[in-house]
Amino acid sequence: MKKTVEILADQTALIARSLDLILTKLDNAIKQQGQFTLALAGGSTPKPLYEAIATQKLPWDKIHVFWGDERYVPPDHPDSNERMARLAWLDQVNIPTTNIHAVPTLDNDPAVSAAKYEQHLQTFFSSKPGEFPALDVVLLGMGDDAHTASLFPHTEALQVRDRLITVGNKDGNPRITFTYPFINAAKSVIFLVAGANKRPALAQVFADSADDLAYPCRLIKPQSELYWLLDAAAGAELSA
Template sequence: MTVRSPRRPFITTMPDIPEIRVAADSRQWAQDGARLVLEATTRAIETNGRCLMALSGGSTPKTLYERLATPEWSDAVRWSQIELFFGDERCVPPDHPDSNYHTALITLVRPLRLRADRIHRMEGELPDATVAARRYEDRIRSVAGSSAPAVPCLDLVLLGLGDDGHTASLFPDTPALSDNDRLVTVGQAAQGVRTRLTLTLDMINRASMIVFLVMGAGKAQIIGRLLQPKTEADRKLPAALVRPHQGHVIWLLDRPAAAALTTMSN
């Protein structure tokens, strides 16, 4: 696998291999991420008249959201034609500091003054997480205009990455990872807020474009295992199972996150 950075950031290998994009620094990483969002949303809007986009939680996406809210990008992206969903959510109230919705609200939604009816949050505050998952599936189907058993196709899904290889709230060796009877299910984390809501792997893999957002040296080891797997355990990590049926995967990394990849060229 050849990883080139930073001027020609897309790396094309074989059809079933994801593209890897390595930015020189955090500023370039955010710019590259904003450009990907612009290109993917514009393409969806020009094709379908709107874009169905799922946001990621965690700390890293905040850097991208803050960049998208700057004047350089705020008018370039056609936000009025984008429906925003969430890939996962902690089972906390929407004003809780750990809420993915809350993070998106303060870094993206409020700065851009996005319409409330375009923001489709997961109801993490409901006492029964199974009910919350079912209600969110109903919301996705209603907005997408897709009845069961069909699986709607999101145009763009942003994903983060945990040190254990989890993505969204699909954790290793948990039932949520194999739940493909639903669009949304209940995930269980090993630490922090344990109970989560998450899109299922099947739902994610129906997306047209999936972008993993990863920064920092702390992610280098797991990136090496995912993008240059050596064992069957590496290949079974949740993030490694993100293989869209007809869509496209891009890994957006900074240099520290890409440090464990064995081939680097300028």
């Protein structure tokens, strides 16, 4: 694994760097394989990144968008990660609807929805059960409890190693999430982390030893490339 840690001056610089990195990965992937696969993160930090991507002139028909996790709410719900990404980016550009691979959330049973999304991914990548296909880029954030996607500390989702998708749990509310082995199969994983409130968690994630189940970001160890893009507020103690 190639691990890169970059501390950017502020959130504006963080977004500019992440945009540049993604556009480079996108260009290379399309040249090499004719398409680019990207899994989106939720939360507030990546929203300006999505707005920036929407202003680019890109071969939208060659870009496939997935979600690393989703709250178990309808897609028009204010808490929906899909809704945020659509408003900020996807509804603003001419991307084919078949290239938007949203998480199903309307089955009244998150386990059923998780199984559907897994099947959809296996079909798209022509992979077999037990295989972990490689997305080109998985974007991740980190909560101040060191969770990422919907992999929360000491939850059952952290034990799932034989599937692509599972059900996460946040204070009793189900979510659909990538499993950490599926994230780790990606060609590039990019963390976007902003804010001084993230420093205590980052210290544990970057520590030589700590409890992986208490700090789930420690489980993210992709086979190829791992980028930690931090703003100065988040990364201040790491740069000392």
